[in-house]
Amino acid sequence: MTSDEVLAEFRAAGALMEGHFILSSGLRSPLFIQKMRVFEDPARTETLCRALAAVIRERFGAVDLVVSPAMGGIIPGYETARALGCRAVFVERVDGEFQLRRGFEIKPGERVVIVEDIVTTGLSSRECITAVRKHPGTLLGEGCLIDRSGGTADLGLPLISLCTLDIPAYAEDSLPSELAAIPAVKPGSRGLAA
Numbered sequence: 001m002t003s004d005e006v007l008a009e010f011r012a013a014g015a016l017m018e019g020h021f022i023l024s025s026g027l028r029s030p031l032f033i034q035k036m037r038v039f040e041d042p043a044r045t046e047t048l049c050r051a052l053a054a055v056i057r058e059r060f061g062a063v064d065l066v067v068s069p070a071m072g073g074i075i076p077g078y079e080t081a082r083a084l085g086c087r088a089v090f091v092e093r094v095d096g097e098f099q100l101r102r103g104f105e106i107k108p109g110e111r112v113v114i115v116e117d118i119v120t121t122g123l124s125s126r127e128c129i130t131a132v133r134k135h136p137g138t139l140l141g142e143g144c145l146i147d148r149s150g151g152t153a154d155l156g157l158p159l160i161s162l163c164t165l166d167i168p169a170y171a172e173d174s175l176p177s178e179l180a181a182i183p184a185v186k187p188g189s190r191g192l193a194a
Helices: 003-013 034-038 042-060 074-084 124-133
Strands: 015-021 026-031 065-069 087-094 098-100 111-119 139-146 159-164
Touching: 003 015, 003 034, 003 042, 003 139, 003 159, 034 042, 034 074, 034 111, 042 074, 042 111, 042 139, 042 159, 065 074, 065 124, 065 159, 074 087, 074 111, 074 139, 087 124, 111 124, 124 139
Parallel strands: 065 087, 065 111, 111 139, 139 159
Antiparallel strands: 015 026, 087 098
């Protein structure tokens, strides 16, 4: 699947939004990718995750376990694991730190890949990596649907994606005038009350 085909799927789902957005990292951006618009369509999600699974298999070989960060990574992690024919688990925050819960485990010798939806700064990925490294198994790398860092996110291990975008992100005090003139909205889920 080419980058253009991946973006066409996101566009068709209405998942590429333009405006002034506050990202989960706190940075501001003129483009927001509302991946849940993609994930509400099981067929579209399956198509994208099968393509990601093929890239993961080509790069890392056989995979025994996919680990994803909750919440946004659960659906693509599960679908990618299904295409890889392996187990899928997720880490979730406990007192602000990612941990395996619910009886999930990483067994000795398992070949593990982290699967994310969108990588921006790589913060969630690095936190997930830290959690996974507390367990046995071999962490091979990470796969994501879209790397919006333009390839600059440093995870300390290989990151592969179906599509790499170089979308600008700005600190609130460094906004270009055209972005500062638009009211900011926070369409993501992090920080919302339960």
